[in-house]
Amino acid sequence: MPELIDDGPGNGTPRPVRIGVLGCADIARRRMLPAFAAASGAELAAVASRDGAKSRDTAARYGCAAVTGYPALLERDDVEAVYVPLPIALHAEWVEAALRAGKHVLAEKPLTDDPAVTRELLRLASERGLVLAENVMFVHHAQHAAVRKMVADGEIGTLRSFSASFAIPELPPGDIRYRRDLGGGALLDVGLYPVRAALHLLGPGLRLLGAGLYAEPGREVETSGAALLTTPGGDVMAQLSFGIGYAYRSAYELWGSEGRIRVERAFTPPADHHPVLLVERPSGTTPVVLDPDDQAVATVTAFTRAVRDPRRSAPDAAVCAEQAELLAAIQAYAARAPHEAGARR
Numbered sequence: 001m002p003e004l005i006d007d008g009p010g011n012g013t014p015r016p017v018r019i020g021v022l023g024c025a026d027i028a029r030r031r032m033l034p035a036f037a038a039a040s041g042a043e044l045a046a047v048a049s050r051d052g053a054k055s056r057d058t059a060a061r062y063g064c065a066a067v068t069g070y071p072a073l074l075e076r077d078d079v080e081a082v083y084v085p086l087p088i089a090l091h092a093e094w095v096e097a098a099l100r101a102g103k104h105v106l107a108e109k110p111l112t113d114d115p116a117v118t119r120e121l122l123r124l125a126s127e128r129g130l131v132l133a134e135n136v137m138f139v140h141h142a143q144h145a146a147v148r149k150m151v152a153d154g155e156i157g158t159l160r161s162f163s164a165s166f167a168i169p170e171l172p173p174g175d176i177r178y179r180r181d182l183g184g185g186a187l188l189d190v191g192l193y194p195v196r197a198a199l200h201l202l203g204p205g206l207r208l209l210g211a212g213l214y215a216e217p218g219r220e221v222e223t224s225g226a227a228l229l230t231t232p233g234g235d236v237m238a239q240l241s242f243g244i245g246y247a248y249r250s251a252y253e254l255w256g257s258e259g260r261i262r263v264e265r266a267f268t269p270p271a272d273h274h275p276v277l278l279v280e281r282p283s284g285t286t287p288v289v290l291d292p293d294d295q296a297v298a299t300v301t302a303f304t305r306a307v308r309d310p311r312r313s314a315p316d317a318a319v320c321a322e323q324a325e326l327l328a329a330i331q332a333y334a335a336r337a338p339h340e341a342g343a344r345r
Helices: 026-038 052-060 070-074 088-100 115-127 142-152 186-202 295-308 317-344
Strands: 017-022 042-049 065-068 081-084 104-107 132-134 159-168 207-214 224-230 237-244 249-256 260-264 276-281 284-289
Touching: 017 026, 017 070, 017 295, 026 042, 026 081, 026 295, 042 052, 042 070, 052 065, 065 070, 070 088, 081 088, 081 295, 088 104, 088 115, 104 295, 115 132, 115 317, 132 295, 132 317, 142 186, 142 249, 142 260, 142 276, 159 186, 186 224, 186 237, 186 249, 186 317, 207 317, 224 317
Parallel strands: 017 042, 017 081, 042 065, 081 104, 104 132, 159 237
Antiparallel strands: 159 249, 207 224, 224 237, 249 260, 260 276, 276 284
16 A cells, blocks of 8 residues: 555545655756656655765755765665656666665656667566656646547547657757767657657557668767658558757647647647647637646656555556667668668669
8 A cells, every 4th residue: 555644534645755866967957856846746855966066056945855976865765766867878777776776766768778678677677566667758748638539539530640740959069969978869869759659649569661860960979860650550650750950849740531630849848838739620720728737747746656556567668668669670770771772772
């Protein structure tokens, strides 16, 4: 049973999950620390950094403990769960260390850059009765549940096609997303979003039909790419595009036999944003305006509920593994495609 707070006969509520943060990355300071503070099921216990001054400054804003060094945080008895916002190349090491220390883990996306390592970490978590979740926030936003319901209700007839794009402007020259040794590159940083959107909206079993990646001159990592997927039966195609150094784009479209649903600001909407789903039919376009939703708080809530669930099953473990396989397949296809094209000439 979940650990309860006794606030009266029959009124026990799950005790907030005490969370430690491994690192003071931008995503942690900008999005996740405020979400941990706002979510009723979470309580910030400690923030760690290799730089003691940075951890003290960050922790002081939230009234929690400051810790110097990641191992010291994992040793704390008052930390039940750990959030890992480190660069991708460091995820496997510290996620495994946290699991072996008996901590539940919420890790930044992608969990790792290797499908075999991702599966092994998910297996380790399950074996130890711990929750390991990947911090893909947009899937917890209510607008996507509304879209799925519309499709299931036949609002656009039989689904035929899906397209999704996510691209961001140029990053500062020294940004870690331009560094191969830290797991940088457009595919894992921004390409993950349309890939996960396809899985979220079309379901499991997607197959890769083709892909390409492009690196701008002077870059050691790819800066843009595209992929073509299909559902298991081949009845729905998914066209995905992504990049760094573009005008901002965050959208997807579902195209059916009788209409289309378009979603703008699909992946990173502000908490106060009113989503507008554009439903296009032969008779015209109908905007469906939804209530705002804070996807960061929703993500934390889903994670803490899983931790307090006596069954302790990781949210979306299967889709996390399949996503890892698809990302690796896109990378492999794009790497061999130029050689195959050369052989055909």
